Amino acid sequence: MDNSPQSISFTPGDVGVDPISQGDVDIETYSVVDPDGSFDSERVPDLSDDEFRDLYRWMLVQRVYDDRATKLQRRGQLGTIASGRGQEASIVGSGSALSLDDWIFPYGREAAALLMHGLPLRDLLMYWRGIEDASRMRNANIVPMSISVGAHVPFATGKAWGMQLGDEDTVTFTNLGDGATSTGAFHEGMNLAGVLGVPAVFFCLNNQYAISLSFDEQTNAETVAQKALAYGIDSIRVDGNDVLAVYNAVSTARERALEGNPVLVEAVTYRRGAHTTSDDPTRYRSDEEVEKWKDRDPLERYRSFLEETGRWDAVDEAAIREEFGTEFEEAVEAADEFEERDVEEIFEYLYKEMPPELERQLAGLEDFLEERPDVYDHIERRPKG
Numbered sequence: 001m002d003n004s005p006q007s008i009s010f011t012p013g014d015v016g017v018d019p020i021s022q023g024d025v026d027i028e029t030y031s032v033v034d035p036d037g038s039f040d041s042e043r044v045p046d047l048s049d050d051e052f053r054d055l056y057r058w059m060l061v062q063r064v065y066d067d068r069a070t071k072l073q074r075r076g077q078l079g080t081i082a083s084g085r086g087q088e089a090s091i092v093g094s095g096s097a098l099s100l101d102d103w104i105f106p107y108g109r110e111a112a113a114l115l116m117h118g119l120p121l122r123d124l125l126m127y128w129r130g131i132e133d134a135s136r137m138r139n140a141n142i143v144p145m146s147i148s149v150g151a152h153v154p155f156a157t158g159k160a161w162g163m164q165l166g167d168e169d170t171v172t173f174t175n176l177g178d179g180a181t182s183t184g185a186f187h188e189g190m191n192l193a194g195v196l197g198v199p200a201v202f203f204c205l206n207n208q209y210a211i212s213l214s215f216d217e218q219t220n221a222e223t224v225a226q227k228a229l230a231y232g233i234d235s236i237r238v239d240g241n242d243v244l245a246v247y248n249a250v251s252t253a254r255e256r257a258l259e260g261n262p263v264l265v266e267a268v269t270y271r272r273g274a275h276t277t278s279d280d281p282t283r284y285r286s287d288e289e290v291e292k293w294k295d296r297d298p299l300e301r302y303r304s305f306l307e308e309t310g311r312w313d314a315v316d317e318a319a320i321r322e323e324f325g326t327e328f329e330e331a332v333e334a335a336d337e338f339e340e341r342d343v344e345e346i347f348e349y350l351y352k353e354m355p356p357e358l359e360r361q362l363a364g365l366e367d368f369l370e371e372r373p374d375v376y377d378h379i380e381r382r383p384k385g
């Protein structure tokens with residue numbers, strides 16, 4: 001028998017089947033106020049003068065918070081801090097489009113949104129001091145921050161499922177970064193949200209970097225928004241430096257989510273500062289790039305809108321800075337007064353009752369500290385409340 005391979009007469013090649021590619025989907029980036037300050041009056045939301053001014057106030061609060069918290073970290077009084085500089089419009093536009101009854105799943109940069117939903121400033125500072133107790137997120141419908149990138153997305157879907165089953169008139173609102181959209185958890189959570197039609201809004205602050213990895217290096221997708229379509233979820237791509245556009249986008253997404261259509265919102269923005277205080281961004285991006293985005297500053301753009309519409313004169317920028325500065329100092333003092341905790345506290349929060357494996361680890365730590373009291377001294381010197 002002849003064992004030689006059968007000759008194949010087919011000629012592989014392009015026979016004219018048209019694949020669908022990402023370029024076939026036209027994704028608009030929604031905006032209201034352009035970088036040059038001109039705006040589309042038909043898209044301006046129906047807010048009172050005070051509400052328009054409040055959006056500015058909260059953006060300024062975010063900026064002052066970032067500056068002051070960064071200084072506090074430099075003085076050794078915070079463990080680290082993830083600044084929202086450059087992303088104020090995304091943070092404030094989204095936070096103000098939510099109801100206080102909604103549940104926020106935060107990821108770390110959205111200080112102003114958490115404060116406007118009731119989180120005490122003291123607790124936010126204590127969180128960045130590494131005080132576990134602050135993760136209780138007192139006084140607010142906010143879950144602990146997801147430091148594990150993207151891991152909160154399935155939980156947000158699950159919580160939204162509970163809201164759906166309980167016939168509640170609320171949504172879950174998840175803040176996540178562009179990097180999070182490359183994790184498995186993001187895709188699982190989105191898929192399930194689509195299948196169940198839960199009241200969930202996923203808000204991606206596409207700030208162009210996941211630490212040092214640029215958006216282009218991280219994904220071949222041209223947008224984050226398109227990722228939703230694979231799961232039968234609607235999406236909105238919005239200029240994340242335009243506070244009114246973000247407000248409109250998230251308001252719309254929220255309404256749709258309440259009707260059983262989860263929505264992914266991609267806010268296109270830029271992380272102007274370092275990833276956290278432990279990062280040096282000059283090692284991986286150019287000054288020109290940073291300058292380009294400085295020209296798209298969200299506060300300046302919104303200020304020009306307020307000027308143009310006759311609302312700026314009643315904004316007292318110095319008073320806002322001073323008032324929040326005082327609040328910040330009081331919050332630091334209150335954090336300093338928080339009862340000191342032992343390092344063993346880190347074992348106490350995961351389970352209601354400590355399981356044997358954690359008990360074993362805790363005993364190991366205690367033995368180690370007994371042998372090496374010098375290490376305990378080092379731990380004692382860490383900043384805390």
Ligand SMILES: Cc1ncc(C[n+]2csc(CCOP(=O)(O)OP(=O)(O)O)c2C)c(N)n1
Pocket residue numbers: 109147148149150176177178179180181205207209210211271275
């Ligand atoms: C599961 C997981 N992998 C890696 C890290 C380390 N890490 C912390 S933040 C970060 C990048 C996050 O980027 P992005 O989601 O774009 O959010 P951004 O910080 O830019 O706002 C990484 C990789 C982590 N915390 N969790």
Ligand SMILES: [Mg+2]
Pocket residue numbers: 177178179205206207208209210211
């Ligand atoms: Mg990012």
